[in-house]
Amino acid sequence: MSKLPNISTSIFTVMSKMAAQYNAINLSQGFPNFPVDERLTDIVAKLAKEIVHQYTPMSGYPSLLLKIAALINTSYGRTVQPETELLVTAGATQAIFTTITALVKNSDEVIILDPSYDCYEAPVLLCNANPVRVALNDDYTPNWEIIEKACTSKTKMIIINNPHNPTGKILTESDFESLEILLEKYPDIILLSDEVYEYITFEEKHISAHTRKKLLNRCVMVSSFGKSFHVTGWKIGYLAAPEYLMKEIKKVHQFLVFSVNSICQIAISEYLDIVSIVEIGKLYQEKRDYFRQLLKDSSFKLMPCEGTYFQVVSYVAISNENDVDFCKRLIVEHGVAAIPISTFYADGKDLKLIRFCFAKDNATLEEAAKRLCAI
Known part of the structure; x- marks a missing residue:
């Protein structure tokens, strides 16, 4: 009998498989297709011949841990x-997975804000x-009154x-103030803050949970070098948490993976000495602006994009189909793959919105936009 009877093949897998089948441009899955910084690949090439291929300590390569602490301090003024x-x-x-497994027990409740990424549930x-x-508002702002009503003694x-x-929405100062008030009423609730796109924000500054003193003793922060340095296939992320929570997380981590890819950890440790983290947001803002410019005369309505490397669009002026069927037809008839937003909701809420990934080279974006503008 299945432990996850209602969870089927990921929509990302479905759309990427269809994109390959129909030779479509894949703007569905969130991975860049442009080259990695040569400075980073040069470091990897150098390290490949060095003695760096055995287990690192369970918590991480010591030098990398020091660099992460320095990065958090530089970015957010927090000492860890x-x-x-x-x-x-x-x-990430x-x-x-490790955090939830370590901290959540039988019959506990975990509040997930929809639309939500599929790895939480x-x-x-x-x-x-x-x-x-708990669904966000239709403009993707949180309704803190509804979220608070969902909290119980089991949360x-x-x-x-x-x-x-x-x-692509980012939380505001007001959102964090509301969250802090809510958590004051429920002192046993732990906050899991997934901030993998923290360095990919645009006009509005990203507010990290790292900067909220009221939250630090009860918050686990998730970050991703894969996202920040567009090396998603390396699968390198990191957690920051107060020691009493981290002790429990490490108990699970040591039996799940024990330690993480050694050469990639060491490469990133060296790379952090020479890379400018602020340049990442600039790179993706150029991508976002270029993609939006290419689509401005299309029949799609562009929704706000404050962060991440995803652009949500409405197709309501094009079709009344549900978003899953529209995305499938988009692949088959027009050769572009996207992700339907309804699949991020528990109830399949369909607002006729789909998501494109613009972390692609300009030639890919141009050809995709050409096909989309012809619809």
Whole structure:
């Protein structure tokens, strides 16, 4: 009997498989197709011949942990202890799975804000806990009154994703103030803050949970070098959490993966000495602006994009189809793959919105836009 009877093949897998089948341009799955910084690949090439291929310490390569602590301090003004408050993970998905598995118990409740990324619910279910899906407003702002009403004495965790996938929305100062008030009323709730797109924001500055003093002692922060440095296949992420929570997370981590890819950890440690983290947002803002410019005369309506490398569009002027069928037809008839937003909702809420990934080279974006503008 299945432990996850209602979870089927990921929509990302479905759309990418269809894109390959029909030779469509794949703007569905969130991975860049342009080259990695040569400085980073040169570091990897050099390290390949060095003695760096055995297990690193369970928490992470010591130098990398120091660099992560320095990065958090530079970015957010927060001091973390590398030995006790940081953990290098095999990507953000493993970080999230490990955190939930370590901290959530049988019959606990975990609040997930929809539309939500699909890796949140499965570990909750595997813990024999109960996911409580609460929809954001239709403009993707949180309704804190509704979120608070969903909280009970059984609520163990609230998961936020900021900047938000799939919508590109970022939380405001007011949102964090409301969240802090809510958590004051429920002192046992842990906050899991998924911030994998933290360095990919545009006009509005990303507010990290790292900067909220009221939250630090009860918050687990998730970050991703794969996203930040467009090396998604490396599967390198990291967690920051207070020591009492990190002790529990490490208990699970040591039996799940024990340690993470050694050469990639060491390469990123060296790369952090020479890369400018602020340039990442500039790169993706250029991509976003270029893609939006290419689509401005199309029949799609562009929704706001404040962060991430995803652009949500409305197709209401084109079709009344549900978004899954529209995305499938988009692949088959027009040769472009996208992701339907309804699949991020527990109830399949369909607002006639789909998501494109613009983390692609300009030639790919141009050809995709040409096909989309012809619809």
